[in-house]
Amino acid sequence: xxxxxxxxxxxxxxxxxxxxxxxxxxxxxxxxxxxxxxxxxxxxxxxxxxxxxxxxxxxxxxxxxxxxxxxxxxxxxxxxxxxxxxxxxxxxxxxxxxxxxxxxxxxxxxxxxxxxxxxxxxxxxxxxxxxxxxxxxxxxxxxxxxxxxxxxxxxxxxxxxxxxxxxxxxxxxxxxxxxxxxxxxxxxxxxxxxxxxxxxxxxxxxxxxxxxxxxxxxxxxxxxxxxxxxxxxxxxxxxxxxxxxxxxxxxxxx
Numbered sequence: 001x002x003x004x005x006x007x008x009x010x011x012x013x014x015x016x017x018x019x020x021x022x023x024x025x026x027x028x029x030x031x032x033x034x035x036x037x038x039x040x041x042x043x044x045x046x047x048x049x050x051x052x053x054x055x056x057x058x059x060x061x062x063x064x065x066x067x068x069x070x071x072x073x074x075x076x077x078x079x080x081x082x083x084x085x086x087x088x089x090x091x092x093x094x095x096x097x098x099x100x101x102x103x104x105x106x107x108x109x110x111x112x113x114x115x116x117x118x119x120x121x122x123x124x125x126x127x128x129x130x131x132x133x134x135x136x137x138x139x140x141x142x143x144x145x146x147x148x149x150x151x152x153x154x155x156x157x158x159x160x161x162x163x164x165x166x167x168x169x170x171x172x173x174x175x176x177x178x179x180x181x182x183x184x185x186x187x188x189x190x191x192x193x194x195x196x197x198x199x200x201x202x203x204x205x206x207x208x209x210x211x212x213x214x215x216x217x218x219x220x221x222x223x224x225x226x227x228x229x230x231x232x233x234x235x236x237x238x239x240x241x242x243x244x245x246x247x248x249x250x251x252x253x254x
Contacts (some may be wrong), residue, residue, distance in 0.1 A: 001136045001233055004029030007077040008233075009070065011060055011121055012085035014040035016195035017145065020222030021083045021229045026052045028230060033073040035060070036086065060086045060117035070124045078132045082125040083143040083229045087114045088197075089160035107159040114163035118144055122174060122185070130181045139182040141233045144171065146189040146242060152251035164189070168242045175240030184239040186232045191246025193220035213247040220245065 008025050012018035013034030022032045022045075031052050036042040038057040046055035056072045058065035073079055092106040122142055129140030146167040153161025167187055175185040192198070192209045198219065201209075210218045228245055232238050 001080060001138050001141060001236065003081075003230060003233060006080040006135075006233075007031045007033075007073065008081040008083070009033045009035060009073045009079065009125065010083045010085065011035040011058075012087065013055075014042035014045050016085070016197070017190070017193065017222050017225045018083070018085035019045055020226040021085060022049060022053065024223070024226035024230050025081070025083075025233075026050065030081070031076050033069070033076065035066075035069045035073075060084075060121055061112050063120055066120040066124050070128045074128050079125065079128040079140060080132070080135060080138075081141045081143070081233045082121065083145075083233075084118060084121045084125075085145050086117060086121075087145060087163075089149075089157065091156045092159050093156055094158060107162075110159040111163050111166075114160070115166045118167050119170065122170070126178055126181070126183055129183050134182055137182070137236050138184055141184045142174075142178075142186075143229050143232050144185070144187040146171075146187050148189055148191045148244060148246050148249060148251055150189055150242075151244075154251055155254045171242050172240040179239070184232075184236070186238050186240070187242040188225060188228055188232075189242055189244045189246070190225055191220060191244070191249045193222060193225060195222060212252070213249045216247055218247075220247065 008030045010018050010022040013022045014036035025032050034042050034046050034055045035058050042055040046053040056069045058069040090106050090110050125142050132139040147164040149157050149161045150164035150168045171187040
């Protein structure tokens with residue numbers, strides 16, 4: 001599907017991977033609705049991106065918010081592409097330092113944001129796309145975001161690894177489910193990327209993370225994630241696949 005002229009949604013679009021993706025799509029001639037939290041800088045980022053961008057505030061874990069965001073996005077025209085980048089982690093272990101079982105809330109909250117949020121975005125995107133006339137053989141394309149933690153979750157990542165593994169797990173069934181209406185679904189599983197979250201880390205921590213990547217021995221740039229997301233939209237044979245984008249990293253236990 002040619003990006004030029006399409007209407008797209010990018011969640012988590014106010015920063016990091018989402019902002020880079022929105023920028024790439026707009027540079028390619030798309031119209032993009034950035035979806036992010038009301039507390040984000042989404043409105044300012046959309047203004048900076050120019051007339052091809054707009055911002056809609058939404059919590060992806062809230063079904064009503066997501067439904068309203070997609071309704072607003074389709075006012076710009078038929079929705080053709082969605083890149084879902086919204087999500088986060090939260091450190092937790094099975095037992096605390098005293099050997100007491102972990103509280104459930106840190107697990108539930110991360111699952112809710114990353115799994116329920118991903119499914120909310122997927123289902124409302126599919127609803128918006130299903131009635132489109134085919135364009136280059138597709139009615140629409142959905143790109144989800146997992147993590148290498150889905151495969152090699154580290155100590156302290158049990159909630160995040162479980163959530164991202166669920167996103168990987170829903171990819172192929174979703175692609176098969178939506179094939180009948182001409183909607184493709186893929187997932188990107190990034191490694192260590194230079195996002196605003198890592199920008200707050202100490203220099204030695206950032207250097208250690210960069211050194212753990214076999215090649216290239218550096219943090220990933222959000223523009224590289226954006227380039228892959230754009231390629232998935234453009235390449236009609238990419239469907240049902242989770243693609244690692246990680247410089248061949250395999251995460252150690254800690």
